[in-house]
Amino acid sequence: MENGAAKPVIVAIDGPSGTGKSSTSKAVAAQLGLSYLDTGAQYRAITWWMVTNGIDIDDPSAIAAVAGKPEIVSGTDPAHPTITVDGTDVAAPIRTQEITSQVSAVSAVPEVRARITELQRSVAAAAEYGIVVEGRDIGTTVLPDADLKIFLTASPEARAARRSGELKGADVHATREALIKRDAADSSRKTSPLAKADDAVEVDTTELTLQQVIECVVTLVEEKRAGK
Ligand SMILES: Nc1ncnc2c1ncn2[C@@H]1O[C@H](COP(=O)(O)OP(=O)(O)OP(=O)(O)O)[C@@H](O)[C@H]1O
Numbered sequence: 001m002e003n004g005a006a007k008p009v010i011v012a013i014d015g016p017s018g019t020g021k022s023s024t025s026k027a028v029a030a031q032l033g034l035s036y037l038d039t040g041a042q043y044r045a046i047t048w049w050m051v052t053n054g055i056d057i058d059d060p061s062a063i064a065a066v067a068g069k070p071e072i073v074s075g076t077d078p079a080h081p082t083i084t085v086d087g088t089d090v091a092a093p094i095r096t097q098e099i100t101s102q103v104s105a106v107s108a109v110p111e112v113r114a115r116i117t118e119l120q121r122s123v124a125a126a127a128e129y130g131i132v133v134e135g136r137d138i139g140t141t142v143l144p145d146a147d148l149k150i151f152l153t154a155s156p157e158a159r160a161a162r163r164s165g166e167l168k169g170a171d172v173h174a175t176r177e178a179l180i181k182r183d184a185a186d187s188s189r190k191t192s193p194l195a196k197a198d199d200a201v202e203v204d205t206t207e208l209t210l211q212q213v214i215e216c217v218v219t220l221v222e223e224k225r226a227g228k
């Protein structure tokens with residue numbers, strides 16, 4: 001970089017559902033003045049478009065044929081992340097149970113992954129000061145040259161308890177089963193499955209508070225920047 005400006009830092013945070021990727025990534029990005037990208041929201045957004053347009057989710061070739069049609073735009077301010085599809089704000093509808101239960105099928109289609117991966121790389125390349133990108137395949141496939149790769153884990157029980165706390169009154173057992181089912185689908189798909197990159201730092205968050213996880217990741221980024 002010219003004038004001694006710091007090189008943009010690219011941080012990849014992957015892991016199964018409910019391990020704290022979004023909460024951690026947003027807080028780390030805000031604390032370090034970086035951009036933030038929620039790649040799960042992009043897969044949810046394309047799933048929302050497929051469902052809204054009556055595409056048969058059980059037909060990968062039907063999904064593949066229209067994967068290039070929706071225009072998905074992600075706002076990367078960690079204090080106010082946004083997501084639109086063809087100009088419509090979909091931040092709320094992409095979090096419904098209807099979309100959550102169908103997103104693994106849509107995101108397993110190679111044409112969908114190619115489209116969204118290209119979008120993710122262009123967002124990361126445009127981040128002036130650097131970016132925290134969270135998802136399932138960021139360290140392995142989307143940004144294999146990331147400066148720092150983190151893989152968050154937590155026991156299914158801890159993840160289910162966290163999610164049930166969010167969805168007030170939700171049954172912890174049913175939530176646990178749904179998480180395990182989605183993780184199995186995301187880990188077993190052929191194209192860029194959920195996986196830990198060989199050079200990722202694994203952080204088990206089961207016994208850690210969110211604040212402890214944030215501090216741990218901030219320290220790892222600062223050490224990277226200092227060349228340690
Ligand atoms: N270490 C932690 N201790 C307790 N609660 C946590 C911890 N980390 C995250 N949480 C809570 O768990 C819930 C899930 O966290 P979050 O949405 O960040 O997970 P995620 O990995 O991004 O999940 P998904 O992949 O399903 O989007 C949130 O309510 C969050 O506040």
Ligand SMILES: Nc1ccn([C@H]2C[C@H](O)[C@@H](COP(=O)(O)O)O2)c(=O)n1
Pocket residue numbers: 017039040041043044103104107134135136137138182186
């Ligand atoms: N890099 C990514 C991010 C997400 N997905 C898929 C698989 C998830 O079940 C789904 C929703 O993600 P979440 O909002 O729960 O983080 O999107 C993926 O395949 N690759």
